[in-house]
Amino acid sequence: EKGGYDYFMLKEIAEQPQAVADTLLGRLTETGEILLDEVRLSDQDLRDVDKVFIVACGTAYHAGLVAKYAIEHWTRIPCEVELASEFRYRDPVLDRSTLVVAISQSGETMDTLMALRHAKEQKARVLAICNTNGSTIPRESDAVLYTHSGPEIAVASTKAFLTQLVACYLIGLHLAQVRGVKYADEVAAVVDQLQEVPDKLRTVLAAMEPVRQLARDLSTAGTVLFIGRHVGYPVALEGALKLKELAYMHAEGFAAGELKHGPIALIDKGTPVICVVPSPAGRGMLRDKIVSNIQEVRARGARTIVIAEEGDEAVLPFADHVIYVPRTPTLLAPLVTSVPLQVFACAVADARGHDVDQPRNLAKSVTVE
Numbered sequence: 001e002k003g004g005y006d007y008f009m010l011k012e013i014a015e016q017p018q019a020v021a022d023t024l025l026g027r028l029t030e031t032g033e034i035l036l037d038e039v040r041l042s043d044q045d046l047r048d049v050d051k052v053f054i055v056a057c058g059t060a061y062h063a064g065l066v067a068k069y070a071i072e073h074w075t076r077i078p079c080e081v082e083l084a085s086e087f088r089y090r091d092p093v094l095d096r097s098t099l100v101v102a103i104s105q106s107g108e109t110m111d112t113l114m115a116l117r118h119a120k121e122q123k124a125r126v127l128a129i130c131n132t133n134g135s136t137i138p139r140e141s142d143a144v145l146y147t148h149s150g151p152e153i154a155v156a157s158t159k160a161f162l163t164q165l166v167a168c169y170l171i172g173l174h175l176a177q178v179r180g181v182k183y184a185d186e187v188a189a190v191v192d193q194l195q196e197v198p199d200k201l202r203t204v205l206a207a208m209e210p211v212r213q214l215a216r217d218l219s220t221a222g223t224v225l226f227i228g229r230h231v232g233y234p235v236a237l238e239g240a241l242k243l244k245e246l247a248y249m250h251a252e253g254f255a256a257g258e259l260k261h262g263p264i265a266l267i268d269k270g271t272p273v274i275c276v277v278p279s280p281a282g283r284g285m286l287r288d289k290i291v292s293n294i295q296e297v298r299a300r301g302a303r304t305i306v307i308a309e310e311g312d313e314a315v316l317p318f319a320d321h322v323i324y325v326p327r328t329p330t331l332l333a334p335l336v337t338s339v340p341l342q343v344f345a346c347a348v349a350d351a352r353g354h355d356v357d358q359p360r361n362l363a364k365s366v367t368v369e
């Protein structure tokens with residue numbers, strides 16, 4: 001049932017091109033419209049939205065963090081992302097015109113369920129992004145957009161994460177189209193580009209042997225740090241979470257600009273730092289800023305592993321290792337840059353002799369608060 005793979009996680013990583021294609025299927029028209037009739041929110045409901053809250057846990061929360069950049073940029077609606085376990089305890093400001101998006105692979109996560117119940121009590125509209133048909137979170141929500149990643153067995157979320165990102169992009173694009181798009185050309189280009197993601201993922205997956213080799217080399221490191229800016233920041237957080245849960249190693253993700261405000265003191269000779277670099281084509285300034293952050297950590301002895309867009313040679317002088325990924329628009333880049341980090345965590349855990357699919361102390365679905 002593992003389809004020839006040693007672990008479900010490896011199988012699920014390999015299924016990502018198909019999972020993304022399946023989640024897009026039937027939701028884009030030939031003229032670039034997003035078709036979300038299945039989501040039972042009328043265009044008028046969507047026009048009335050004046051604030052979006054995203055609530056989720058763990059990896060799904062990281063998908064939400066990426067979504068915030070996309071939704072705010074495309075729709076100009078303020079969007080906040082909150083850990084579901086914190087949400088209701090701080091009395092958030094919610095009303096009928098608030099859209100609360102609850103993201104959950106299992107649809108049974110108690111923290112997320114309690115956050116959505118709180119939102120409903122406050123009269124907010126709740127839209128679930130979920131991978132499990134008929135589970136509790138979509139049943140209790142006003143509307144649902146299912147991800148079609150297929151069952152995810154490994155405790156570590158991989159293909160569900162990528163399809164959660166796709167679902168978030170679809171919602172952001174749909175909101176933008178319904179409400180009148182500010183960056184019409186950009187939105188149209190993103191719709192086109194989304195359809196190319198499955199092929200790009202195949203390219204990424206075919207080039208992972210150096211990542212596995214690197215993972216074996218670094219499997220005895222005391223700590224691994226991850227840095228990123230903009231949507232690369234949640235990717236860094238996700239890379240660190242994967243390594244913690246699978247390899248039981250100390251790992252942390254940082255916004256690269258924050259390093260100088262404290263965390264750079266952690267850098268010692270040989271400390272591995274994985275750097276997620278955005279496309280120079282999209283927001284060039286952002287790329288240049290992180291390149292200087294990479295220089296800063298390298299000057300203090302870090303071993304730098306740089307994930308960059310193919311052809312970006314500006315990173316080479318500061319990289320001990322480079323992992324190239326295909327060119328992808330900045331906001332969509334997490335779909336490709338997350339994959340080497342999944343492969344890395346899986347290979348480190350394997351090299352350390354861990355049960356990759358069933359890490360200690362963890363359950364696939366967390367049904368207690």
Ligand code: M6R
Binds near residue numbers: 059155156365366
């Ligand atoms: O089923 P959910 O998406 O609600 O689960 C949320 C988290 O528990 C989950 O993403 C967890 O962080 C994963 N083990 C991460 O790989």
